[in-house]
Amino acid sequence: MATQTLLVTGGAGFIGSNLVRFLLAETDVRVVTLDALTYAGNLSNLADCLDSPRHTFVRGSITSADLVAHLLQAHRVDGILNLAAESHVDRSILGPRVFVETNVEGTLTLLCAARAAGVRRFLQVSTDEVYGSLGPTGAFREGTPLAPNSPYSASKASADLLVRAFHQTYGMDTVTTRCSNNYGPCQFPEKLIPLMILRARQGQSLPVYGDGLNVRDWLYVRDHCTALWAAYTRGQAGAVYTIGGGCEKTNLEVVRAILQALDRPESLIEFVADRPGHDRRYAIDASRLRDELGWRPAVDFDAGIAETVRWYLEHADWLTQVASGDYLHAYEQLYGPGGKAARTVGGGTR
Numbered sequence: 001m002a003t004q005t006l007l008v009t010g011g012a013g014f015i016g017s018n019l020v021r022f023l024l025a026e027t028d029v030r031v032v033t034l035d036a037l038t039y040a041g042n043l044s045n046l047a048d049c050l051d052s053p054r055h056t057f058v059r060g061s062i063t064s065a066d067l068v069a070h071l072l073q074a075h076r077v078d079g080i081l082n083l084a085a086e087s088h089v090d091r092s093i094l095g096p097r098v099f100v101e102t103n104v105e106g107t108l109t110l111l112c113a114a115r116a117a118g119v120r121r122f123l124q125v126s127t128d129e130v131y132g133s134l135g136p137t138g139a140f141r142e143g144t145p146l147a148p149n150s151p152y153s154a155s156k157a158s159a160d161l162l163v164r165a166f167h168q169t170y171g172m173d174t175v176t177t178r179c180s181n182n183y184g185p186c187q188f189p190e191k192l193i194p195l196m197i198l199r200a201r202q203g204q205s206l207p208v209y210g211d212g213l214n215v216r217d218w219l220y221v222r223d224h225c226t227a228l229w230a231a232y233t234r235g236q237a238g239a240v241y242t243i244g245g246g247c248e249k250t251n252l253e254v255v256r257a258i259l260q261a262l263d264r265p266e267s268l269i270e271f272v273a274d275r276p277g278h279d280r281r282y283a284i285d286a287s288r289l290r291d292e293l294g295w296r297p298a299v300d301f302d303a304g305i306a307e308t309v310r311w312y313l314e315h316a317d318w319l320t321q322v323a324s325g326d327y328l329h330a331y332e333q334l335y336g337p338g339g340k341a342a343r344t345v346g347g348g349t350r
């Protein structure tokens with residue numbers, strides 16, 4: 001089969017940039033990255049990918065029907081992996097509208113364009129948060145009823161339902177993945193792990209919501225990428241796959257592990273007001289992905305957190321640039337005001 005061309009949306013974000021790097025290193029696909037470079041998108045996350053002849057970066061929004069249609073046609077895109085999103089729960093509590101615009105309307109725009117262009121497969125990268133909150137026992141599975149609790153998770157669940165509808169109604173080949181919490185390099189420091197590393201490194205207090213006993217199921221980001229690739233290449237059409245590391249930790253356990261890795265005192269921990277609607281516990285049963293596709297996580301939490309802390313310490317410039325907001329100007333600095341060549345970087349059409 002000829003080499004495929006994949007459109008990866010949100011590829012300048014945390015998981016997206018790790019996925020683009022994985023695809024260029026481990027597969028022979030061509031990648032077109034479409035990213036709006038919001039506050040969460042950072043072109044330096046892709047610094048080592050921009051010169052690859054198999055990679056083209058395009059700055060633009062998944063809500064732009066004309067741009068998406070043009071890219072699918074110009075690059076003869078075979079498949080779409082949709083990671084573009086507003087992804088932070090706290091921000092969705094403060095301002096839900098953009099979450100609907102990007103996560104729901106953006107996904108609908110992509111689905112319509114994919115259908116019109118005859119794209120072979122559409123992978124929707126969703127989240128375990130669509131299932132809501134667990135009690136002390138049990139785990140989310142593919143068939144767990146959707147019960148989102150935050151505007152973020154409601155927008156992701158809405159997008160998932162559109163993806164389902166496009167499969168049922170139009171026979172579109174779709175796959176939906178629902179993963180638990182990721183950690184690793186290039187995560188924006190508004191999320192728990194990079195925020196705590198950044199603040200602990202500077203000797204600042206570490207704000208832990210509520211009693212710190214909320215539980216998340218942590219997965220190293222590269223393991224999410226291998227799961228996405230397994231689901232994209234070998235998943236069943238119309239299927240949902242839940243993805244998780246089988247690694248439940250309370251937030252306090254995570255924060256303590258970071259303090260230990262950085263050799264900082266626990267007195268930095270500060271309990272603060274709880275997040276409204278804070279889901280108590282997430283846990284994933286990933287047996288479908290394991291049994292059907294043979295996927296297993298390769299990195300355990302101790303190794304992953306050590307690697308993650310090391311990455312942030314070795315990339316203090318990345319943290320400083322992100323914390324100062326300087327990265328927001330990187331695109332213009334690299335390619336001039338308005339961007340170069342219709343906002344396209346590297347690669348080219350084929």
Ligand code: NAD
Pocket residue numbers: 009010011012013014015016034035036037038039040041042060061062063082083084085086087088102106125126127128156178179180181182183187188
């Ligand atoms: P992120 O916030 O780090 O990155 C999101 C990217 O999307 C950014 O580069 C941003 O610029 C881009 N983007 C935002 N709006 C856009 C638009 N309209 N058009 C094009 N690009 C746009 O998010 P992340 O943590 O990497 O998450 C990626 C995906 O994975 C999201 O769909 C998220 O819901 C899902 N997910 C995340 C996690 C996690 O733990 N981080 C877990 C499960 C699922």
Ligand code: DAU
Pocket residue numbers: 087088089090126127128129179180181182190191192193195207208209210214215216251275282
């Ligand atoms: O489960 C998958 C989801 O994981 C993804 O869909 C989301 O995109 C991603 O942001 C993440 O959502 P969470 O809300 O779980 O992640 P966050 O890093 O914001 O918070 C993790 C836990 O830590 C949560 O229980 C809230 C708590 N927390 C978070 C922050 C930022 C704190 O106690 N203090 C903090 O400062």
